[in-house]
Amino acid sequence: MTRTVLVTGGTSGIGRAVAAAFAADGAEVFVTGRTPATVERTAEELGVHGVVCDAGDPRQVEALAARFDTLDVLVNAAGGLARAVPGAEPDLDALLAQWRENLAQNLLTAVLTTASVRDKFTGDGGAVVSIGSIGAERGGGSYGAAKAALAAWNASLSAELAPRGVTCNVVASGYVAGTNFFRDGLSEERERALVEETHVKRAGTVDDxxxxxxxxxxxxxxxxxxQTVHVNGGAFTTR
Known part of the structure; x- marks a missing residue:
């Protein structure tokens, strides 16, 4: 049976790679993004359905959910790094805006989308997978705090959706090359340091x-x- 898969933030980076993996497996895949041209191009290139949707907007998320009668897999890949507040003593309004943006992008997008489609999962075999970060385990500021909250929310979500036969997990990535996460702001020295702290001595890839x-x-x-599954080449280890 063909599975229906929804990938938020599926037009670039990790989200796009996830969409491609499910499409290659024969699933009917829907990807979302906020930019119409990017959504249309991604859908055409991957052979999937594209939907323009800001996953942080409740009305747009409701409209997205209304497209589905049933759903098998939801991947919450929408997210990103809010721009840092400059200065040693930042303006409090700017600081508040940064924290709100990181929480909105990296936590609330997943919460809203999952809530909107939770009744679409039918029968055993459903799955919700959210993209977390190694930043939740180390000094990640407002971004790391948002990703830590994502993992905490996932633990309670798992208990809520288990009676529906739905599993809920977070994949926490380490440094992944080939994305626009750092907006070209990553120096060669910093990149070398991120690779060096891994056990495998290489950056992660979106396919990982x-x-x-x-x-x-x-x-x-x-x-x-x-669970939170860490995929970081050994840069952060658990036991």
Whole structure:
């Protein structure tokens, strides 16, 4: 049976790689993004459905959910890094705006989208996978705090959706090359340091993350739920 998969933030980086992985598996994939031209181009290139949607806007999210009668997999990949507030003693209004933006992009997009489609999951085999970050485990400021909150929310979501046969997990990525996350603001020295702190001595790729997401939505992962799975080459280890 063909699965229906929704990937928010699916027009670039990790989200695009995730959408491509499910499309290659024969799923009917829907990707969202905020820029119409980018959504249209991605849909055409990947052979998927494109929907213009700001996942932080409740009305747009409601309209998105109304497109589906049923859903098998939701991947919350929408997110990003809010611009830093300059200065050692930033203006409090600017600081508040930065925190709100990081929480809106990296937590509330997932909360709103998941809430809007939770009744679309039917039968056993559903999966919600959200993209987290190594920043939640170290001094990640407002971005790291938002990703830490994402993991905490996921743990409670898992208990709520388990009776519906839906698993809920977070894939926390380390440094992944080939994305626009740093907006070209990553120096060569900083990049070398990020690679050096891994055990495998290489940057992650979007496919590393996409393959893990794909596995967590597969039959082989039906007893994995409520977890944060770290994919970072050993830069952060758990036990």
């Amino acid at each position: 993350i996409a393959r893990t997401v794909h596995f967590l939505a597969s039959p082989g992962a039906r007893h994995i739920t409520g």
